[in-house]
Amino acid sequence: MGDYVRQLPHQGSRDMARRPSVIMRFHIDIPLLFLLIVLSGYGLMVLYSASGQSMEAVYRQGSYLALAFVVMILAAQVSLKQYATWAPWLFVAGVMLLVAVLLVGVGAKGAQRWLQVGAVRFQPSEIMKLSVPLVIAWFLAGRVLPPRFPAILGALVLLVVPAGLIVIQPDLGTSLLIASSGLFVLFMAGIGWRYIFGAVVLAVASAWPVWMYGLKEYQKQRILTMFNPESDKLGAGWNIIQSKTAIGSGGWDGKGWMQSTQSRLDFLPESHTDFIIAVLAEEQGLRGIILLMSIYLLILLRGFWIGAHAQTSFGRMMAGSLTLTFFVYIFVNMGMVAGLLPVVGVPLPLVSAGGTSLVTLLAGFGVLMAISTEKGGEST
Numbered sequence: 001m002g003d004y005v006r007q008l009p010h011q012g013s014r015d016m017a018r019r020p021s022v023i024m025r026f027h028i029d030i031p032l033l034f035l036l037i038v039l040s041g042y043g044l045m046v047l048y049s050a051s052g053q054s055m056e057a058v059y060r061q062g063s064y065l066a067l068a069f070v071v072m073i074l075a076a077q078v079s080l081k082q083y084a085t086w087a088p089w090l091f092v093a094g095v096m097l098l099v100a101v102l103l104v105g106v107g108a109k110g111a112q113r114w115l116q117v118g119a120v121r122f123q124p125s126e127i128m129k130l131s132v133p134l135v136i137a138w139f140l141a142g143r144v145l146p147p148r149f150p151a152i153l154g155a156l157v158l159l160v161v162p163a164g165l166i167v168i169q170p171d172l173g174t175s176l177l178i179a180s181s182g183l184f185v186l187f188m189a190g191i192g193w194r195y196i197f198g199a200v201v202l203a204v205a206s207a208w209p210v211w212m213y214g215l216k217e218y219q220k221q222r223i224l225t226m227f228n229p230e231s232d233k234l235g236a237g238w239n240i241i242q243s244k245t246a247i248g249s250g251g252w253d254g255k256g257w258m259q260s261t262q263s264r265l266d267f268l269p270e271s272h273t274d275f276i277i278a279v280l281a282e283e284q285g286l287r288g289i290i291l292l293m294s295i296y297l298l299i300l301l302r303g304f305w306i307g308a309h310a311q312t313s314f315g316r317m318m319a320g321s322l323t324l325t326f327f328v329y330i331f332v333n334m335g336m337v338a339g340l341l342p343v344v345g346v347p348l349p350l351v352s353a354g355g356t357s358l359v360t361l362l363a364g365f366g367v368l369m370a371i372s373t374e375k376g377g378e379s380t
Contacts, residue, residue: 026073026076026077027076027077027369027370027372027373028073028076028369028373029076029302029306029368029369029372029373031302032299032302032303032306032365032368032369032372033369035295035298035299035302036069036072036299036350036362036365038295039295039296039299039349039350039351040065040350042291042292042295042351043061043350043351043352044058044061044062044065045257046276046279046280046283046351047061047272047276047351047352047353048258049257049258049260049279049283050260050271050272050276050279050280051271051272051353053258057272057353060353061353061354064354064355064358064359065350065358067358067359068358068359068361068362068363069362071359071362071363071366072362072363072365072366072369073366074366075363075365075366075367075369075370076366076367076369076370076373077370078366078367078370079370079374080312080314080315080318080370080371080374083134083138083314083318083367083370084137084138084141084314086134087131087134087135087137087138088135088138090127090130090131090134090135091131091132091134091135091158091162093127093131094124094127094128094131094132094162095161095162095165097115097124097127098124098125098128098162098165098166099165100115100124101113101114101115101124101125101165101169102165102168102169105169106121113125113169113171122356123356125162125166125169125171125174125175125178126356126357126359126360127360128162128166128178129174129177129178129181129325129360129364130360130363130364130367132158132159132162132178132181132182133181133182133184133185133317133318133321133322133325134318134367135158136155136158136159136182136185136186136317137185137314137317137318137321138314139151139154139155139158140155140185140186140189140313140317141312141313141314141317145189145190145313146189146190146191146192147186147189147190147191152186152191152195155182155185155186158182159178159179159182159183160179162178163175163176163178163179163182166178170216170219171345172215172219172344173332173344173345173346174345177325177328177329177332177346180324180325180328181321181322181324181325182321184320184321184324184325185317185318185320185321187320187324188307188316188317188320188321189313189317219342221236222236222342222343222344223342225237225240225342225343226240226339226340226341226342226343229241229339238269239268239269239275239343240339240343242268242269242278243268243275243278243337243338243339244278244338244339246260246268246278246279246281246282247278247281247282247337247338249282250281250282250283250284250285250286250288251285251286252285252286252287253285253287254281254282254283254284254285254287254288255282255283255285256283257283257284258283260279260282260283272352272353273347273352273353273354274333274336274337274343274345274346274347274348274352275337276348276351276352276353277289277292277333277334277337277348277351278337280292280351292351296330296349299326300323300326300327303319303322303323303326303368304319304320304323306319306323306368306371306372307319307320307323307371309372310371310374311374312374315371315374318367318368318371319368319371322364322365322367322368323368325364326349326361326364329346329347329348329349329361330348330349332344332346333346333347333348333349333352334348349361
């Protein structure tokens with residue numbers, strides 16, 4: 001009886017092994033997508049209570065989230081090579097929109113930050129949250145890394161132009177956040193410690209001139225109120241005092257879902273937007289805060305993992321910048337609500353009610369997914 005060796009053809013086996021899954025073909029990072037969906041669902045639950053059990057607010061936020069997730073999936077389909085090609089054009093378009101805001105922008109609450117196109121109103125500064133790190137990563141990826149002084153200087157020019165235009169609106173908080181996203185790209189590019197030390201010294205040396213001549217009176221008041229909110233209990237210090245009261249009254253267990261007295265009795269302004277975490281702390285206590293921070297931590301770890309495994313320098317710089325910027329949003333919002341930082345208009349990511357900011361944030365996560373599923377040699 002003859003011996004027969006039965007085996008699949010080697011080439012066919014390799015082809016079957018190489019066949020990408022549906023998930024890979026659509027460039028979806030499943031762990032990241034799962035965490036973002038969990039965080040969004042948790043945020044909707046908190047928003048329902050913080051908005052006074054308003055289903056209208058939940059439906060509106062849900063529609064924004066649906067649009068943002070679609071944008072994220074679409075952003076994930078774009079190759080890094082294409083992002084690198086688009087980066088300078090997106091940056092130029094964003095700067096032109098910022099100039100348009102200064103000329104024909106729509107004002108509200110003493111600031112001119114929006115453009116009105118028909119029935120649609122949007123903030124061009126939100127676009128710069130993504131285009132600034134993109135253009136700086138594109139600029140540095142084509143040069144020797146770690147970057148030398150001429151490259152660092154060029155990157156700083158690309159950073160200062162949009163940040164300066166946003167300061168004029170005035171919107172100091174957003175300007176600093178956009179500047180930090182660009183600085184994170186420089187950090188991920190391996191900038192030397194002597195430059196970092198020099199920047200710290202320069203920042204300290206310029207603190208007094210900026211305080212005297214750069215900040216507006218209301219900005220100075222916010223900083224002073226941070227140190228002593230009781231000095232103006234019924235004015236500038238009201239938000240901080242009420243948010244700290246809500247956080248402290250929650251204890252470990254919290255008062256229970258939809259049992260926040262600070263938001264239900266309208267003691268806490270902006271309870272469904274910038275100060276929503278105070279409602280979460282009052283209702284769900286420290287346990288709820290730990291749960292939220294755990295979800296945030298897992299998202300940050302996933303972002304850093306994607307950056308560490310990126311195939312290209314452009315991908316590594318972008319992944320690191322997007323992840324660190326996401327951390328800054330969380331840190332600034334929580335620090336602001338706890339009275340550790342001045343009050344600025346920074347929402348809690350995927351929890352606070354929002355529109356344009358949600359779309360921009362998830363578009364950034366779409367870029368992260370594109371980096372996660374990129375193949376070697378696709379980008380610069």
